[in-house]
Amino acid sequence: MxxxxxxxxxxxxxxxxxxxxxxxxxxxxxxxxWRPSIEQYPLQGVDVSHHQGEIHWPSVKAAGAEFAYIKATEGADHRDTRFAENWQQSETAGLKHGAYHFYTLCRPAIDQATNFIATVPREEQALPPAVDLEFGGNCAARPSRETLIADLTSFLEMIEAHAGKPAILYVTSEFEDTYAISRGIHRTLWLRRLFLPPNYGERPWVMWQASSVRRIEGIEGPVDWNVVRP
Incomplete structure (x- = not known):
């Protein structure tokens, strides 16, 4: 039994x-x-770098992407190997495009801005430049909040003078918890929270990175998917 x-x-x-x-x-x-409701968030798009490999941009457009943020630079001397290709082909496919810089905590802000300015064309119709602020993939340095705010302000002033428009701050929750960037620098916020709208920052977000695993035609492997607040 x-x-x-x-x-x-x-x-x-x-x-x-x-x-x-x-x-x-x-x-x-x-x-x-999955992606957020197209009825609630009509304007949706991707952010990409060389990690996505060769992209077929007409298929990305057909999958519902209206815009693309494309990695241009990282730190003071790294340039994304696919930036020029993605920049030109995304525009040809009919997507609005903007460039972003991965800000490293261990290189001078002026050198980083110089790298970005030398890499990204100045186009009146381009989306505002964006700066990626996160600990993932960054160096081990942790400057004081006062130092970072001052350095980041210098960086922004330089790239904004080049672009002719205010920049966007992409800030993860961990970075915001540590440095309270949104309280120290008043710029449009692009925040990350998978599947649920972000609930951090000193003011409402304008862009939301909602997924980092979405699969679409035209890109082999996962891609970040973003929406704009109506």
Whole structure:
């Protein structure tokens, strides 16, 4: 009797595990296709770098992307190897495009701005430049808040003079918790929170990075998906 009961329990456990695995698979498949409601957020788009490889931009446009933020530079001397290609081809495909810089905490702000200015064409119709502020992939340096605010202000003044328009701050919640950037520098906020609207920052976000795993035609592998607040 005990052996029969034990076998029955094992059977129930196996069924439960199989159901959980199937549910997890279904949720993952849904996440790969999910994006915020087009009715609520009509303007949606991607941000990309060389990590996405060769991109077929007409397919990205057909997948619902109206704009693209394209990585141009990182730090004081790195230039994204696919920036020029993505910049030209996204425009040809009919997407609005803007360039972004990954700001490193261990290089002088003026050198970083010089790198960005030398890489990104000055185009009146381009979207505002963006600066990526996050700890992931950054160096180990952690300057004081006063130092970072001063350096970042210098960086922004230089790239904004080049672009002819105010920049956008892409800030993760961890970076904001540490430096309170949105309180120290008043610029448009582009915030990240997967699947749920961001709930941090000193003022309402204008752009939301809603997914980092979306799969679309034209890009092999996952891509960041963003929306603009109406």
């Amino acid at each position: 005990a052996a029969r009961t034990w076998k029955r329990r094992l059977g129930f456990a196996a069924l439960a595990l199989a159901a959980l695995a199937a549910l997890a698979g279904a949720l993952y498949a849904y996440a790969l296709q």
